[in-house]
Amino acid sequence: MSEQLYLTFFIIFILSGFVKGVTGMGLPTVAMGLLGLLMSPPAAAALLVIPSFVTNVLQLFTGPSALPIIRRLWLMMLLSLTGTIAASSLLVSVDPIWSACGLGGMLIIYALFALASPAFAVSLTTEKWLSPIIGGITGVITGATGVFVMPAVPFLQSLHFSKDELIQALGLSFTVSTIGLSAGLYLHNSFTTEQLSLSLTSVLPALAGMWLGQQLRMHISARLFRRCFLLLLMVLGAELISRSLV
DSSP, rough: OHHHHHHHHHHHHHHHHHHHHSSSOOOHHHHHHHTTSSOOOHHHHHHHHHHHHHHHHHHHTSSSSSSHHHHHHHHHHHHHHHHHHHHHHHHHSSSSHHHHHHHHHHHHHHHHHHHHHOOOOOHHHHHHHHHHHHHHHHHHHHHHHHOOOOTTTHHHSSSSHHHHHHHHHHHHHHHHHHHHHHHHHHTOOOOOOOHHHHHHTTTTHHHHHHHHHHHHTSSSSSHHHHHHHHHHHHHHHHHHHHHHOO
């Protein structure tokens, strides 16, 4: 590839890591949206596997609550993993035009939902039966689009976690989704050696961006940054859909 394309990838993963450092999430979402402007969704998903896995594992284990959260959410995570692997065939087999359209639509849906910020809480009784359903649905959407956030993120936000526990729970969910997506891509021969090399190379800029975002998080309005981040997702989604329909 050209040096210009390498530089573009470098900037995309710095930006994606930066968003994750500020908000605790967003690396795969931003990376998929930006990379989707340059390549097909399966190729974009393959490139984000390793940086997404590394940053989310770090997020999961940065805190004392990792094991209790894993014990609480293990069934949801199992269904998410299974659903992602099963639905990954859609990501690699559907016409790239429709894949890009689906990716753009999911970015817009999530951004609109998050901007509306509906307040709801799930009781422990409801959580027991709803958790695996949410996991399965999240897995199918992840496998089909490469986007990890819906409906797992709003569901986790409704479970009365503390701020730090929620960050770790999101890290767990995104880690499991990354593992499922990489397994699905591998099973469908959509994870090449070149993509693996590029994905590995992207770890350092992603970590650098994440560190910068964590430093900035202490000095800016997280609410304003989150709103700008969601508006960016809407613009990316609209751009992907418009390109697909032209």
